[in-house]
Amino acid sequence: MAFAASLAELQAEASCPICLDYLRDPVTTECGHNFCLSCIHQRWEGLQGTFPCPVCLHHCPDRSLKRNTQLCHMIEIVEQIPTMRGKRKRQEEPLCKKHREVLAIFCEKDLQLLCAQCRASSDHGDHTLMPIEEAAATYRNKLKSCIESLREQIKDTENRSEMQVSKYFELRQRIENQKNELHSEFKQLKYLLEKGQIARLISLLTETTNVQEKLIEEKNQISNHSSILNSLLSDIISKCWQTDVDLLTGIESIYNRYENLETPAMFLYELKKESFFFPPHYLGLHKMIHMFQADLTLDPETAHPSLVILRDRKSVTYRTSFGRHNPQAHSSYPAVLSSEGFDAGRHFWQVEIGGTGAWSLGVCKESFPRNALMSPSPRNGCWQLQLWANTSVTCHSVQWERIGIFLDYELGEVSFYNLRNRSHLYTFSGGFTEKLMPYFCLGPSSKSLVMRIVNDV
Known part of the structure; x- marks a missing residue:
């Protein structure tokens, strides 16, 4: 019995941990484990960088393998020993x-997985x-293709979580700015708006609380989703290193988990602009903003080469280096036009200015010369207000200047x-x-100046 046990142990040591058969053309990894050359190459197929040992998961830095000549000769001897290996292996299958x-x-x-009789049945005919x-090779490759996708989803989930935290602080800052604006208004209106101040500050506090709760809830959902993704990724990676039979056993369950992944919906919100009750001389402007506000976008084709139009086409800033020149662009002044024009009606738009430097806003004729060396003025078809800004350029700073422009074409x-x-x-x-x-x-000296079109009511 002891001899049989020793012989079985010897045969096990002479077997490849991957195919479970005698080693063929044996090679040794850096960590000292032996495999068939073809088996280890197949197991590492598609991997890059480091290659884990199928036995101990030690990361081998490259595909360099040492051929084990002495082990090769030993296996030739072991194969000649009469054993019950075939029977034992069959019983273990x-x-x-x-x-x-x-x-x-x-x-x-x-x-x-089916046997010969299952194959002959009508259920699988x-x-x-x-x-x-x-089948194992096919589904191993399919599982490997899921790994990169899961990693990308995990990365995207983490980015979304960071983005939500950033949005939350941004929202808090915007709410704080609105509170500051409210206080400024109430200082001017005093008793007339004192009761309204309390009501609207409570509304802002409620809005902050509600949004915070929803963001925390979504953050928890994102965290749970990230845990699910990491768990599935770990299970799939573990599955990929299993033997063919173990890999295919329960493959439907793990494959369905991947196919049925659902990304939690993102909580979208929009901060409502608080409205106030103004005294009579305020009401006309308030009504004008509500009734005639126009949604404008900047036209990059008309922008001076020294101006940068941001992706949303709502903001413009100055840069020191010149960009590509467009024949339709302004070349004498660092100016840009809106994509929208008006030949009738009443229209209102708002512009915020931050930074330091000269700026001007207004309207000009569509035929206004863009390349002539002349100062824009009503005489040549440009009606503009020119001022100097010296404000903060922090995105959420309350120091931004805000200018409203009202065009009454018929009047x-x-x-x-x-x-x-x-x-x-x-x-x-x-x-x-x-x-x-x-x-x-x-203005040409406005290197830190930023303009942006806003649509707040």
Whole structure:
């Protein structure tokens, strides 16, 4: 009995841990384990960088393998020893629970292991059947293809989580800015808006609480989803290193888990602009914003080469280096036009300015010369307000200047308002005979200046 046990142990040591048969052309990894050359190459197929040992998962830095000549000769000797190996191996092979025969076939439709009798039954007569080795190779490659996708999903989930945290702090800052604006308004209106102040601050606090709760809930959902993804990734990686039979056993369950992954929905929110009750001289401007606000976008084709139009086409800033020149662009002044123009009606738009430098806003005729060396003025078809800014350029700073422009085409007027204190700045009066284009200009010394179109009511 002791001899038989020793002989069985010797035969086990002479077997490949992957195919479980005697080693063929044996090679040794860096960690000291032996494999058939073809088996280890097949197991490492498609991997890059480091290659884990199938036995101990030690990461081998490259595919360099040492051929074990002495072990090769030893296996030739072991193969000559008469043993019960064939019988023992057959007894250890998994059997069909129904027919008690060796499982040697895989049904691709039902994702099940079959024996010879299962294959002959009507249940699988018209199904695609494959040998275990071929099926294992196919599904091993499919599982490997899931790994990179899962890693990308995990990375995307982590990015979304970070983005939500950033959005939360951004929202808190915007709410804080609105609170500051409310306080500024109430200082001017005092008793008239004192009761409204309390109500609206409570509304902002409620909005903050509600959004925070929803963001925390979504963060928890994202965290749970990330845990599910990591768990599935770990299970699939572990599955890929299993033997063919173990890999295919339960493959349907793990494959369904991957196919049925559902990304949690993202909580979308939009901060509502708080409205106020203004005294009579405020009501006209408030009504004007509500009734006539236009949604403008900047036209990159008309932008001076020194201007940068951001992707949303709502913001423009100055850069020191010149970009590509467009024949339709302004070349004498760092200006840009809106994509939208007006030849009738009443229209209102708002612009925020941050930074330091000269700027001007207004409208110009569609035929206004863009390359002539002349100062824009009503005489040559450009009605603009010119000022100097010296404010913070922090995205959420309350120090941004906000200017409102109101065009009444039929009346022939362009009016400008300071929306921070609701004051009238200036009105051009005249007659318009052709299409007018909203005009935005950053002075040549405005290297830190930023303009952006806003649509807040």
